[in-house]
Amino acid sequence: MPCRRAFLTAIASTLVFEPLVRARQGSTTPGEVIADLVAGNRILAIENVLDAMGHISVRHPSRPDRFLLARSMPPEVVTAADILELDFGGNPVDGSGRASYLERFIHSEIYKARRDVNAIVHCHTPSLIPFADSDVPLRAMYHMAAFIADGVPVFDIRQAAGMTDLLVRDAKLGKALAASLGNKSVALMRHHGAVVVATSIPNVVGRSVYLDLNARVQIQTAALGGKATYVDPAEAKLRMADPNEYARAWELWKRKVAR
């Protein structure tokens, strides 16, 4: 509780930044950012993007060198009281001693490297692993996944650190992952999963859900045989001119997790 109050006080003192936050996050008050992060956790669980593992974060609305992430727990049962504020060293700033996820460096290093990114999902979604483990590139099959039309890199942790337990356990590994991601929206992680980035919580949730659907579609297309085509990068660019692409889905998903 004290940590949460401290956090709320901290952002309350920066209300002057609110209009910016609103534009960037699709949320209008600090409490709404947290509410959206809690909703994002639950939505990703009920949509089967995350199971007991994986996480979603949001850049701090007024302190761009911090981010919000749940303490180490299953996303499906996260509440507002479970949200921690972390600095770019991956350390919770509330002093309560509660630990966030082991792989929090995925988030800190990407926020450092990508000023345009305000929300990040790390997942093990089964449909993505075939692309992480093989030489078949993940492609944009339809307009709902236009954000990957410019390519999906695959991060191979062995190239950064040799033999590991496959987890992004420190800042060095997080930095290597961020480098692999580059300026793209998604990076696959070989024998592990993926990371998805976007400008807001609704967008990163929408991208994660449709990335899963798109991967299933691509696998089914391969199973069907025949010669496939993919969304043209020029079409994808026009499609992505809409900054609130997943707004309608977001409203529905929020209703579902509010039940």
Add this chain to the structure above:
Amino acid sequence: MPCRRAFLTAIASTLVFEPLVRARQGSTTPGEVIADLVAGNRILAIENVLDAMGHISVRHPSRPDRFLLARSMPPEVVTAADILELDFGGNPVDGSGRASYLERFIHSEIYKARRDVNAIVHCHTPSLIPFADSDVPLRAMYHMAAFIADGVPVFDIRQAAGMTDLLVRDAKLGKALAASLGNKSVALMRHHGAVVVATSIPNVVGRSVYLDLNARVQIQTAALGGKATYVDPAEAKLRMADPNEYARAWELWKRKVAR
């Protein structure tokens, strides 16, 4: 509310057409047409034909140059109060300023071109995309999908308009789609989804559900290997002599969404 009342008044004044409506729509009163459209929205959502996106419309029961379509919102949560009446320009006639879907021109142009069509579904059902994106034609695998035995065209928006955001944003694109559909029951939309048409709401819902199942079956048949056969167009024609093919399913689905 006023718009809804206006609409009800409008159709109330045309009660003389009711017997025709009954035969064509499977509904017996104007209120029932709206109730069926609401049910159709929800059924398509629980049957996973639609998610937060996509839409279903019905031709106005007494004014064949108008159609009914929800305002822009997720189909799963549409209620009778959300139904708008639109003219063939794609404009709501109630003056309330509420907007329908961006892609309403899919509906207006098909109703213009096809006098036999009274109900239309536009969807992004994942099972259909492999056929929209490849050179493998969608075929009728069993009697429940006999309506596609005469072929399923694929609409490629690039041939109509070059590079776009893939959406049917205006009447010109809607007209090109309607031309691609021709006299068929389904048109696939490359890198996007599909449009399904029928004589009534129960039929278009039934066709959409079984189109999805049929596509899954065809993909599984390809994965199984071997040499496949398809429903003969002559068998399909005999099968389609039943104008209420999906009546039993419709009654069950309505019970489910009424819970």
Add this chain to the structure above:
Amino acid sequence: MPCRRAFLTAIASTLVFEPLVRARQGSTTPGEVIADLVAGNRILAIENVLDAMGHISVRHPSRPDRFLLARSMPPEVVTAADILELDFGGNPVDGSGRASYLERFIHSEIYKARRDVNAIVHCHTPSLIPFADSDVPLRAMYHMAAFIADGVPVFDIRQAAGMTDLLVRDAKLGKALAASLGNKSVALMRHHGAVVVATSIPNVVGRSVYLDLNARVQIQTAALGGKATYVDPAEAKLRMADPNEYARAWELWKRKVAR
């Protein structure tokens, strides 16, 4: 109501046959046969073997030349009051005028031809269509589907009657299907579905559920590639020595539909 009372009276008058019924059906009273048939309808719906279409019947416990089948309606919502008693002409004997399924001749003709059969399912389960539509034979992948190790014939209605609407609309077509089934447990119906037979309701329900699972397994095995093996007919024969193979599943399923 009167028809149901008449039926109950009819079987009440044959209580002398009850021990036989008990052994054969796994049910101990006439009311239990009906209760099991209702449960079977609902179980097949929740297990996705049937949707709004398809049906399950049981041979009359004391009049082997009659059978019990629901009136024409979705299996998921069948109640005891919906069960009709039919003769081998496919006619309800209660005189109430209520109609059973169009394809009731599937049941009447198989009961006529197969004295060992006491329960029949007709279904359109999607996993079975790839085998009905191609030259890949459905094989027993594991012990739960041992009953198909002696082969699964495919009934092609065109060989019996040329071009049709694919439905088994009369006794002649039902007889042709029964001939195709021969002494086997399952016959696939090209471009349509399947028929499954067994000695009792629990067994025909169990077989139908595991036939679906087995078909999915075989398709996945094909997708995996490699060289597959199948349950040896000699192993299957030993396995089928258990006359109550699905008893444990049946108890669980009944609990589920009783909720």
Add this chain to the structure above:
Amino acid sequence: MPCRRAFLTAIASTLVFEPLVRARQGSTTPGEVIADLVAGNRILAIENVLDAMGHISVRHPSRPDRFLLARSMPPEVVTAADILELDFGGNPVDGSGRASYLERFIHSEIYKARRDVNAIVHCHTPSLIPFADSDVPLRAMYHMAAFIADGVPVFDIRQAAGMTDLLVRDAKLGKALAASLGNKSVALMRHHGAVVVATSIPNVVGRSVYLDLNARVQIQTAALGGKATYVDPAEAKLRMADPNEYARAWELWKRKVAR
């Protein structure tokens, strides 16, 4: 009831072993071992690893020559009162005459052969059968299934006993299965299913759930085409240094079955 009381008395008399139990099982009291076993049964059912068939056991916390297993019933509905204590002959020790599963020898013989194993699952999970029935080895696709990176043997009952009904009906067959398993974490059983072993109930449940997911991923990877890679055994070894790999999932699953 008397049997349950006898059992509780039996373990109550061995409370001195509790610290050991705690370390090994992740449970802190005898009652918690039983509660975890009940939870494990239900979790495996809701996660679709088990259906009405299959079972999970735990080595007795204080008598390593005994194990706990439900009486013969569907896992989904097991309660604490259904748990039996069995000796290594496969006999319940309570004298109540209640029978456990026919295939209890799977458990007794593996506990005999493997001192490191404290929990065992036997399942027919459909995703595993393609690997049990073909020459394609099951491989570790991602870190969540690192425990199979050292290989998955396939037990062929015909090599032990010629033609059978495929069931592990006696100690001899159980011993042959245990020999096939060797020092591995999983053995597939041709035309039947699999056995999964671990140091604790949470771990064997976690392994069973992710074994299913991993098998699906491998099948999808094969369907996708291309050249696949697998978790390196050295990476897997580092990954498995965590003895509580599935702790977070276990907490979530327990919450779900407690509802």
